[in-house]
Amino acid sequence: MADINVLDIKFKKSGSLKTDVSLTPDDIKEAAVHQVVKATLAGRRQGNASTKTRAEARGGGAKPFKQKGTGRARQGSIRAPIQVGGGCAFGPKPRDYTQKVNKKMMLKAIQSVIADKLQAGKLTVVEKIESTGKTKEMHSLLDGKGLLPCLLVTKDKDSLALRAAKNLQWGKAIPVEGFSVYETLKYENLIIEKEALEVLLNKLV
Numbered sequence: 001m002a003d004i005n006v007l008d009i010k011f012k013k014s015g016s017l018k019t020d021v022s023l024t025p026d027d028i029k030e031a032a033v034h035q036v037v038k039a040t041l042a043g044r045r046q047g048n049a050s051t052k053t054r055a056e057a058r059g060g061g062a063k064p065f066k067q068k069g070t071g072r073a074r075q076g077s078i079r080a081p082i083q084v085g086g087g088c089a090f091g092p093k094p095r096d097y098t099q100k101v102n103k104k105m106m107l108k109a110i111q112s113v114i115a116d117k118l119q120a121g122k123l124t125v126v127e128k129i130e131s132t133g134k135t136k137e138m139h140s141l142l143d144g145k146g147l148l149p150c151l152l153v154t155k156d157k158d159s160l161a162l163r164a165a166k167n168l169q170w171g172k173a174i175p176v177e178g179f180s181v182y183e184t185l186k187y188e189n190l191i192i193e194k195e196a197l198e199v200l201l202n203k204l205v
Helices: 030-043 103-119 135-144 160-164 181-186 194-204
Strands: 002-007 013-019 123-126 150-154 171-175 189-193
Touching: 013 194, 030 103, 030 181, 103 123, 103 181, 103 189, 103 194, 123 194, 135 160, 135 171, 150 160, 150 181, 150 194, 160 171, 171 181, 189 194
Parallel strands: 002 123, 123 189, 150 171, 150 189
Antiparallel strands: 002 013
16 A cells, blocks of 8 residues: 655645555566666667678679789688678678567566665656646746655546656656656656546556
């Protein structure tokens, strides 16, 4: 059981959120978080680095010089890897770096980061993140409450808060459907709407 304070739109305590999900220090599993973060970063790699092998390098059809009598080491092609301008022996080829993450491990990582923010006093739950869509106003609000740098998580993917936080230097906003363990760890504070937190906690039950 966990009891989380909930703030109103003016960031004043308005109630609490009770959940059956355990968010104690014992629920913080660093190994699961590490694996998910590694998979996230690996999935962002383009994997389009490519080199030519000796078969793909242009030229080199004829033997560069005769086999014997020159005093030099024998060579069969000017495009061999040992030659300047030759093909690459074990160079990179386009590949997919995506790593598979099991559903249970992903949920455990989400539970871990929420528990970590809660235990550190860096989790702020609000009824609704009100915004006019202006970055300046959003920055003034968050900076005035000492909540920067932060990650904002909204329930609605069309929320104006997402637009307002788009140009924040020390902040970022994402909808709950795109919740990221990596982004949560990247920012010191986690500010999340009550309904968005309920969506995440329901997955953990």
